[in-house]
Amino acid sequence: MNSAELLVEAYGRIRETVHEAVDGLGAEELNARLDPGANSIAWLVWHLTRVQDDHIADAAGGEQVWTADGWADRFGLPFDPAETGYGHSAAEVGKVRIESAELLTGYHDAVHERTTAYLEGLRPQSLNRVVDESWSPPVTLGVRLASVLSDDLQHAGQAAFVRGCLSRR
Template sequence: MNVDEVLLDGFSRPVEVCEMVLDGIDEETLHARLTETSNSIAWLVWHLAREQDVQIAPLAGREQVWTARGWHEQFGKPADDFGFGDTPEDVAAFRVSGPEVLLGYLHEVAEFVQDCVAGLTPEDLAEVIDESWDPPVTRGVRLVSIIDDAAQHAGQAAFVRGALGWDARRP
């Protein structure tokens, strides 16, 4: 297994978790929050896809799926919104008609990420892309950070679904 295959596998796992979390979900569960300050499953899945889209696009020198394919219009959100700094009121106001729109965006972002990551070389991964940190951040470190963030959000969504009574046993 080469390094880009490892990255591709890492990026695919949060998507698989989200697919399980969204399977058979109703609108009430999709938007439920465990506390007034916590995130809903809908917001977590949306933000997971957005954070990948907003961070991978500039690394690949490409336009975000969010704007290139009109997803911001489908979600009724500004082109530059990705959930960073959202207040509890912003999270409560985030609504979708069902899991299909979330899955549509998530899958398009997953395809985009796969396309952008496939074929990266060790030299690509070693390239410093952000010198504002000490030590400076390489493309590889940033990609691992994006995977980590996505995995945490997917786990949070699964936790919320479980806390709301979902039986997470796999067939």
């Protein structure tokens, strides 16, 4: 297995966990919050997908699926299209209201498809390319991909946890 195949496998696990957390849920469950300051399943999956979309598009030098394929319009959220949810307050989290699991998984699957296509084309030496010089040390593509993977898996796991809590109510 080479590094590109490993990354494709790892990012595929995000998709699997997202589907397990979301499939079959209605709007009430998707938007439920365990307490007023907690993140909903809808927000968690939207946010993790927005971050992946943003970072992969930047690394690939292309437009985000969110804007290029009309997902921002379909979601109709009250934010600038560049918004990813990073640093959202509890009030902003509450503004992410999603009416269907299919909308969330549709966007996630579109981002996953774009991510997979990008990852499949990576060569090992590509992972050393600096993609962000605003940090010390500068961030390489490999570090950025690992960071997105880690963040996304954590949020997908949080969504699965919230689903479990809601199912036991």
